Amino acid sequence: MRSIGETARDSGLGVSALRFYDRAGVLVPARVDPVSGYRWYAPGQLEEARLLARLRRAGMPLADVRLVLAGWSGADTVLVRELLDAHLRRLERGLSDARGEFSALRALLDRRENAMTSFRSGTARVSVAASELAAALDAVRFAAGTDPELPMLCGVLFDIEGESLRTVATDRYRMAVAEAGITGHGGSRVQVIVPTPLVDAMRALSDGRGTVRLRVDGERVALEAEDGQAAGRRVDHDFPDYRRLLPRPAERRAVVEVAPFLEDLRNGPVRRGEAAELSVLRVDDGGAVVLCADDADAPDRVAVNRAFLRDALTAGARDRLVLELGAPTAPLAIRRPEDEGTFSILMPVRMDD
Template structure:
């Protein structure tokens, strides 16, 4: 017989997925150890698991998959063919509906472009202290996107409003925000996306302790530090409205010692995921954060990309941080106890199919 680990390896479904399909009555193991609860499968069930994996990749509903598996080995394949045909018809109709909705969205976007452009054509002059801007750039740099398919995320957003500058980056899976106080400008909101190479050049100028000058002239941004400057064109894109993505303060909120949490992440249990190693976190009743070997069946456990969380802890540059964990599908927030306007957000990773 095959162990659940061997079945996961050979079918590509994953251990948590196999557990889920067992509970759903779709692919039930041949035998379950009554003491340990460990699942075992007959060799011929591998064909069913491979078929199940294909059907799930094709987006077939579980109810239809259950009928498919029940009918697959029979002599009469009419039901199998009818289920495949019906699902293909649903997919084609869904694609047609999606094309229609996307066409409508493009029209709406065309109408909004002029209004959005006004945020990027103003002239701004302000000053900010070098250490504050350096710390802000260091805090958000790790979350900048490198995906060429999403050029609007390949930079650092400078969001200026009144005497406040928000520096923001996101690659969709994580987002970092830092707030800096400014002087010399108290006008309306202006946004520019500074390409990451230019942002890095600006950071290199911020070794001093005095004020530096930031200027925005339409699509050009300049940072002056003494007799040195870094200047260049902004990205000609619109950044997502990050304010709509900010998490609500819900769920578990606890203060963590960064050194201890970092050590636990580096030495504790991990799970393999499509995007890398995952750590499964849980906040106990006393506020202690623990790492779990599993967690697909526990509503209080949240899985996150381990490397992303380690990067976020480093970028916050504090010995103690506030960790906010909600449901397994809610974003994870990492905040500073002394500055909650500067924070990182990490998207969780689902553990079950």
């Protein structure tokens, strides 16, 4: 017999997914311990679990998955082929429909871009304290994307407005925002995406005291300091409207001591996700954030990428940080107690299939 953990590891399905498929009657374990409720699977069920994982990755509805597994175990290959072919036809029709919708959306985008004045066309000359700029870049750099298919995320947005410079980075799964005070900007709002290599060069120049000068001229962006200059081309794309992604006030806020909490992350329970290790968090009755065990079933738990959480806590650069937890499907926000303008959010990871 194989334990549920072994079956999850070898099949590509998470433990929570196996529990879900048991409750749904799709893949019922061969034995359930009457005392502990622990699930055990027969050796032959590993093949069914791997098949189930493939079918779900292909987006097959659960009702059809149940029939495929029944046909598979009964050696009814004709039924299985018919179900697979029918699902493939649905996917092809869906892809054709999606192409049509995306074509219409691109046409709408073209008209919208022609009608709007882009923030990318502005120029700016501002001064900022080197230490403030360094802190702002340190707070967001970890969240910058690396996917070449999404070049607009492969950098840090510099959003200049009034007396504030906001730095923003996101890779879709996490986002970080920080602020620094500026002087010398009397114009309208200007946005520029600075590619990550240039961001790193700017950060190195800002590693000191005094004031540095940021200059935006069309396609060029430069940072000048007393001992040098870092300059290059901006990323020629529009950044997402990050203001629409800002987190709403969460139901539960808790202060964590960063150093011991990081130690808990290193040594505490870990859930094995499909793509990464996960940490499952909840706020207990005493108002403290705790890490849930892999088999915990608390309704208010939130699962996030463990490495992303560690990066966000480290980038917070404080001994104490505030964690805001909402519903299991809501982002986790991490804030500095004394600085509401600098924060990061992590997208939750679904635990049940």
